[in-house]
Amino acid sequence: MHRHPAVTIAICLFNSSRFIGETLDSVFAQTRQDFEVVLIDDGSTDGCVELVERRFPDPRIRVLRQAHRGLSIARRRSIAASTGELVAFLDHDDIWLPHKLERQLAAASGHPEAALFFSDCVYIDEHGNPLRRLSDEYRLNDLDLTGMSAYAELLRRGCFVWQSTVLARTAALRAVDAFDPAYRYIADYDTWLRMARRYGLHYTPEVLAKWRVHRVQFTQRCPEVTLADHRALLGALYRTESIPQPIRIAVGDRLLGQHRVSCRWLLKQGRYALAARALYGMFSYPDRLFAYLVGKVLERRRLGPALRMALRAVKGAVRLGRGRRRPTVEAGVASTRAAHIWIDGTALAAAETGYFNLVAEMIRALAAGSSNVVHVVATPAGRAALERRLGGPAARLQFHPSPRYALDGSGFRHMSNRRWVRVVRSVLRVVAAPRGAPPDSDTIEVLVWRGRFRWARSQHVALVQDLTTKILPELHTAANVAEFDRFLAYVRRHASAIATVSEHSRQDIVERLAVFPDSVSVLPMPVHxxxxxxxxxxxxxxxxxxxxxxxxxxxxxxxxxxxxxxxxxxxxxxxxxxxxxxxxxxxxxxxxxxxxxxxxxxxxxxxxxxxxxxxxxxxxxxxxxxxxxxxxxxxxxxxxxxxxxxxxxxxxxxxxxxxxxxxxxxxxxxxxxxxxxxxxxxxxxxxxxxxxxxxxxxxxxxxxxxxxxxxxxxxxxxxxxxxxxxxxxxx
Known part of the structure; x- marks a missing residue:
């Protein structure tokens, strides 16, 4: 019976003859030899494949050739060709230490809940001279990978998982559809984020690989590509309300820094139009741009100290004023302030199935709480249907007329991406954005379908029953799919929490939407x-x-x-x-x-x-x-x-x-x-x-x-x- 190897080593080649020999030497010097090597030749023209075949006539090596299609496609093919339960990635110019596989296979055996294993590494130059450690750059000594903290750490610190240190479970890589070809530069970062949303991560603080740094990096050669990739991956996350503010600040600072770096390199290359676009894009993060400029001013020798003293004085006065306005509460006496819950009742005007049943019974359960004041925003038909359903308990509800349906402009994405459409979409987002403070300080707004949040300073909860329109769009009308996409886009931008009806739906939401995993919770399924x-x-x-x-x-x-x-x-x-x-x-x-x-x-x-x-x-x-x-x-x-x-x-x-x-x-x-x-x-x-x-x-x-x-x-x-x-x- 054919026995599959413990691990598949995936190496992608593209004109790699200079370093591939040293790289493969480090592979065959491993203390664990139960592996196969899958080499994906991405259209090389320098004879590197022939060099490998002459120098390494090992039956464990499989070479798969393809026309030049890019690194992401090559990595996806290596995963598809893998026969091992684990895949270890190795770039064609990097080097493993001899005990790399042994250490990580032991970690994989001891931590079955984890799917992604990585380690520390040392940077080396083109001649192999050591430069610095990855852990020093990202301060990995206090890394927290418990639960969903791994996802938060990846967003806050950046991509500290280096490709050539990774050992991953093959099934998990396939499940997350690893290495999206839409990203030319940060497909690995996107993959690690996807895996962190679904699986555990494990870090080995020992140096197990050497990462070769070249004089001219991809960021310098193609700054417009790296900027576009970062905006596509992190731009939506920066505007996602459910992600904690400190993490959004870190993401925004990293995006702003990417704009600055790209602008500088584009100017050096004489590509002034693209440099101007990169400069203009900084205004997409106004709070981070303001903080950056203020920081630069505070760093000046003459103005900095005086301005810092003035800022400290203003902050102290603000804290003092807030303390004086804060109501006092006697010791041992709990606050009895009622929670005001505003429910979006647009689903109540529909047929009495699905969303109607869920919303109606949730309102019944909330109204049963003596400390809750439940407000229902509904049409006259929805109010009548709810009163028929609830009977006597409906008398405890406060009804409000339903406002006109407001879009956040995301639906225009399905129509066109012309400049005038982008302008209209931006205007509609501003119009639909919540504003001001609610009448009561302890207010929770619950959005169900076609409504919108009213106030900026209330807690925003969106009810998402399932993601069937995204998972099985062929079973819905095009109008249903587009409408729910608009709803989800609005939820992503404005909801601080998402409630759903089952653990299965929670997993779907965590895996498929750009929301913070800890913000998604399961509510009890109410029945009549x-x-x-x-x-x-x-x-x-x-x-x-x-x-x-x-x-x-x-x-x-x-x-x-x-x-x-x-x-x-x-x-x-x-x-x-x-x-x-x-x-x-x-x-x-x-x-x-x-x-x-x-x-x-x-x-x-x-x-x-x-x-x-x-x-x-x-x-x-x-x-x-x-x-x-x-x-x-x-x-x-x-x-x-x-x-x-x-x-x-x-x-x-x-x-x-x-x-x-x-x-x-x-x-x-x-x-x-x-x-x-x-x-x-x-x-x-x-x-x-x-x-x-x-x-x-x-x-x-x-x-x-x-x-x-x-x-x-x-x-x-x-x-x-x-x-x-x-x-x-x-x-």
Missing amino acids: PRYRMPLFSKAAAAAHGLTQPYILCVGCVEPRKNLRRLVRAFDLIKDDDAVANHVLALAGPQGWDEGFGRFLLESDAAPRVRTLGFVPGEDLPSLYHFASTVVCASVYEGFGIPALEAMCASAIVIGSATTALGDVIGRDGITFDPYSTEAIASAMLHALSLTQAEAAQYRRRCRARADALLSRSHQMPLLPGLRAPAHAVAT
């Missing part, structure tokens, strides 16, 4: 009080024409719900004895799968499929309970409220093993691959073939699972930043 102790009536099912055994699926008619595969799966088993006399009942309003009706008419299963349309909430517990099985076949769910509701109703619930649905149903539940019609059919047949005793046990198991999920949710704050949430639910 009727599901706490549900009552069942067969008359409810009969009222919807369900007088014979039925399989139930609840959800809007849209491609994500996977109804076409469900119908095909039902067609495969409709003649089985266990399915005899059963019908497939589809409950939910019409969505954007407009061709589903025609598909259903042409299906052989059509005579035994019932489309119920929208089902009132008070009927759903009975429909869930009396169904032979409830199927949740979605290809993607941020949580899956119907699955939780059905389990509360002690139904036999089966569903997709993917995304959050698998977590809701549980490992011991009946799950299936939603992309396989045969798997869906097999799972339904399994559920329908349970004996009476097995079915009763499975129903008890589903109810117990629902109770566990609801109990766990009681331990969670209703919103990030809410001091004392009340978890009681009004009935």
Whole structure:
């Protein structure tokens, strides 16, 4: 049996004949020899590949050739060609110390939670003379890589992970789609940031490699490329509200410094138009530019000392004034000031599914807290729908009319990037930006969909249920995708925290959005009080024409719900004895799968499929309970409220093993691959073939699972930043 090597050493060549011999000598001098070497020749013309083949006739070396396409493409190909569980990167002119692999393979074995391992290194010149250590430049002695601190450190300090010291897990590199070709210069930095958002990092403070520094660096040869890369990667992060201010200051200072360096080198090269653009770009960071200029003034010998004394005096006066205005609180007496929570109620005017259910029940739970004052910004139709849903508890709410929908201008990105569009986009961002202070100091604003934050000095929380429009855009209309992109762009710029409905959705948001990972939290999934102790009536099912055994699926008619595969799966088993006399009942309003009706008419299963349309909430517990099985076949769910509701109703619930649905149903539940019609059919047949005793046990198991999920949710704050949430639910 062929045994894969412990590690793949990835080396990219481009006219590398001067140093590649010394580099490979350091590889074959390693104390651990269980490796393969993948050499990617990126269109070399100096004979370096032939040199390697003559000097190193080792069967562990594989050479892959390609036309010159750039370093990122070459590195991506080396990862694709890797057969080891770990990949060690080595630049063609750098050198490893003999125990490099041994040390890092031991670290990888001892730290299975980490996916990226790196070490200290020493800079050397073209002749191999030592210059300085990487740890001295980045002050790595106090490096904190615990939890999400690694991501924060990479943003604050810059790219202190040098390529030739890296050992990474192959699966993790593939999962983050490492080395984006869009970046010519800092694709490695982008990759380390992506990995830090998902995996642990491990640092070995020992020098394990030598980094060769050349007289003329890429930054000096192509300053416009390095500047464009830094702006593309860090520009959005600098403007992301959820990233802590000290980190944004560090990112802004680094961007400003990149503009200065690029401007200087472009001027030396006589490229004055590009130099002017680099200079103009400094005004994109006005606070950092002001701080830089003030710092320069304070450094002057004559003005500096006097100005520093004046600044200290002003700061002291400001602190004194704030201390006098601050209200005094008696010792041992806690503040009883109420939290004012402003909820964006735009989703309340939509159909009573999905976002409506989530927002309505979240408002109910928040209003149950005696210390909370809940304000709902809604249209008249949304207010009426919420009052019908909540009943008596709605009297405790304060309603406000919904303002006109305001964009932040990000949607113009989909139309054009002309100068006038950029100007309009900038103006709209200013118009849509929150301003001033709220009427009450302890104010939390919750944004759900099409609204916007009102005040700059309140806490901004955005509710993002899932990222299905970004992960599976083909299942949505182009208008839906564009609208949600605008919403996410606004959230990134103005939300200090993001609340979502499951750990799975939290991971999606952390991995795919330019927000600070620690700002994303999971809120408890609220359900209607009727599901706490549900009552069942067969008359409810009969009222919807369900007088014979039925399989139930609840959800809007849209491609994500996977109804076409469900119908095909039902067609495969409709003649089985266990399915005899059963019908497939589809409950939910019409969505954007407009061709589903025609598909259903042409299906052989059509005579035994019932489309119920929208089902009132008070009927759903009975429909869930009396169904032979409830199927949740979605290809993607941020949580899956119907699955939780059905389990509360002690139904036999089966569903997709993917995304959050698998977590809701549980490992011991009946799950299936939603992309396989045969798997869906097999799972339904399994559920329908349970004996009476097995079915009763499975129903008890589903109810117990629902109770566990609801109990766990009681331990969670209703919103990030809410001091004392009340978890009681009004009935």
